[in-house]
Amino acid sequence: MKLYYAPNTCSLSPHIVLRELGLPFELVKIDNKTKKTEDGRDFLAINPKGYVAALELTEGQILTEGPVIVQYLAELKPECGLMPTAGSWERLRLQEWLNFITSEIHAGSAPLFNTTLPEEARSAICEKLFRRFDFLQQVLSGSDYLAGNTFSVADAYLFTVLRWCRFFAIDLNRWPALSAYMVRIESRPAVQAALLAEATL
């Protein structure tokens, strides 16, 4: 498998999951501005949507959309327990988390990367985002992980998008359970290895 990624983006989530599962894979870096791969190929020919993450399967298909990629990967090695069994209530809860992260935190915070955003728009985005953080603070005050008592693909994703707060000058210490969660997830060997490989440590 090949993971098309760009440092400091949402592709870190499937990257972490690949390492947590101990699956063999190759990393291919994308320049998100030029849409070229590091070996000079046109990324738009690989993923016409033009964004990471994209996973090239051994059979040649390209799978996109981070929340779907991590579910595909976890399903390859169910014994690793990164996702509850299909058909269970716990699986639905996990999907509920993935959807919350993608729509409320990922899409909810990504506009803050735009440095020309007027202050009014930034405040409105932060006001809504901080309500989501308040909710996460409540949940993570009573649990080390999002779904159940163990690390799951949802944690790889939440860690990835909350990490962007450093670029937005948002101090996560305002939500002590969230900042403790970030330290907890970052200390995992697979997360350390992914960060090191992307050279963003």
Ligand SMILES: N[C@@H](CCC(=O)N[C@@H](CS)C(=O)NCC(=O)O)C(=O)O
């Ligand atoms: N819906 C996609 C969104 C992916 C996405 O937002 N990728 C960003 C990085 S976090 C990107 O590559 N943006 C570049 C672009 O849109 O041109 C997913 O969840 O995988």
